[in-house]
Amino acid sequence: MTRVAIVGVGQTKFDEHWERSLRDLSTEAGAAALHDAKLGGEHVQALFVGNMSSGRFVGQEHMAALAADAAGLNPIPATRCEAACASGALAFASAYNAIKSGKYDIVVAAGAEKMTDLKGTDAIATLMGAGDQEWESAIGLTFTGLYALIARAHMQKYGTTREQMAMVSVNNHRNGVHNPYAQFRKEISIKDVLNSSMIADPLTLLDCSPITDGAAAVVLVSEKFAKNFPNPVWVLGVGQASDTLALHDRENITEMKATKAAAQAAYREAGLGPQDMNLAEVHDCFSINEIIAVEDLGFCRKGEGGKFVEQGSIAVGGKLPVNATGGLKSIGHPVGATGIRQIADIVRQLRGGLPEPIQVKGARRGIALNIGGSGATAVVTILGKE
């Protein structure tokens, strides 16, 4: 099987783009990735697009064909992949498989979501499409509600504190200041987090990632083609796994089995372990999820994620920089785009050249974790340079 490399990355600013359409955002991100790779659209052989819910957000399904059309890429195959907030990494995984199958040499994997066209409560209801409609949404659970249940269980079982969760948001906002693509480029304090509006106890507004419009894209090539590019970043392993859709069906809601299974698969494929990683991009849709992520990816022992954060291990310069570009919290979370944005940010880190306060020095390997819903899908991607 051929190896696969990433040779271009691009994205829009993550923001509230009231004046722009899904079509527009997708095209900008794709063009930026191709420009970065110094390739023209005529070289692209297939397109995979991650998108969670354009049907509900903007009345448009068939989103990958839309993106191919808008970018003038017809008649290339265009496939939309969906697993809620893990849609982006799924599109990446599908593009990776497609190149490994020998069918294509140059493929674009993208993600896009236009969320702000729906009003607040409609957006919340749409996002609950990621949970179990019959057992969770129908009784009024929201996503913050689900993660609040998870947070309470983690606090009770392991003594994780409210302050430790707040420190996740503080860390990610501190980093996001230096990311020109981030929605909120503003430092916040632990006090700010604790004093912000309560959404679902114990999670306050500043524990929650925002509603965002945006798109991101990466260009993947086969090994044969990678030789033509100066700075390829290699895909070392991709793992994907599923778990029960409803939280109540799980034995233990303080861990994510899908993350563990996906990480195991990705580490195995890469022939590497947690100790070999220089940085991580994890899915901090809610602050508690970053704490659980560092545990389930093996960066600390189970239950010690809060302490890991408190000790400053996740800071740039710490033991394992996590969400060094700002995470979902500060960059924003256009759901279908996030998984691709995470991968693009790892590529940027491995290439070097990010602003000094967020550049992880000497980074050679990074890991991304993209989660769908309350953990029913997890995708782990490991990237490295030679």
Add this chain to the structure above:
Amino acid sequence: MTRVAIVGVGQTKFDEHWERSLRDLSTEAGAAALHDAKLGGEHVQALFVGNMSSGRFVGQEHMAALAADAAGLNPIPATRCEAACASGALAFASAYNAIKSGKYDIVVAAGAEKMTDLKGTDAIATLMGAGDQEWESAIGLTFTGLYALIARAHMQKYGTTREQMAMVSVNNHRNGVHNPYAQFRKEISIKDVLNSSMIADPLTLLDCSPITDGAAAVVLVSEKFAKNFPNPVWVLGVGQASDTLALHDRENITEMKATKAAAQAAYREAGLGPQDMNLAEVHDCFSINEIIAVEDLGFCRKGEGGKFVEQGSIAVGGKLPVNATGGLKSIGHPVGATGIRQIADIVRQLRGGLPEPIQVKGARRGIALNIGGSGATAVVTILGKE
């Protein structure tokens, strides 16, 4: 690269399943396919599900994780693929790539849609998510309207008649009588079609495929594993292509460029041509589309599809039996399931043993065409037995 074979097929009855959920239908189809393959769920390594719009139809995204969960298949990777009415074949194409990539040996590709939970006009609006929201849906175009424009153009350019279109529905209903899974098992006459309610001139009710609930699944295995099965059907070629989402952006609306490009790719991979096919399953969402399909797949010259139908070439026993099990018109069209159902029906034909009036005798190779929207996505699959 490994070759890939289909070793199990299953589906629910296609019908209005008021009392059943998407979860329920998916599980039944998947279990039937595994039973057919004599495999247990523990053998399945990955799941790909085609679904167009469960977010709007039943408030549930994250549909592949739902299906994996309901079937007890966690933690296997579960990916939803979407390209409107071509979602099923996309799931199949993704499963095919995943095996060819060397990552898996046993994969289930499924499709499911639960459409009848929405009322009539809401269902029509949801289906228009397959078209161009900004340029078509927003001005009130419906899918029947789009295909009516195509039909009028074909009639004007090539002299295709209203009666020839009606003959497509008559042929498919004649076949569907013998298909136990079909929604409408009832013969109809040309007069019935012409006299049924006008939906969008020139298309009447009986030119249109119905709104349906249902699911279908197939089991794919690598060559190494295929040896353990008595009657594998081989995947000889898969082609996928895209075209503009909006009809008005095309030079010529009497042909589907995506079909032509997808067919060319599939024929090339298979090393075969139209003359080598013994039967076809094509996407008769509207009668005119079957006429255009037989032209664009190369079974007759451009513009002669109407005549091809009139001469009885599409009948079982004719030159090239088309939709021998009833097509979308008689079997029903749960959008995300249709592409998988078509492939399952070709497998059944190649195995032999269908009821005598619809069994294509001595069939060794078949071709399926699954179309998304008004032709912005096309997937062509060629199957054969040794």
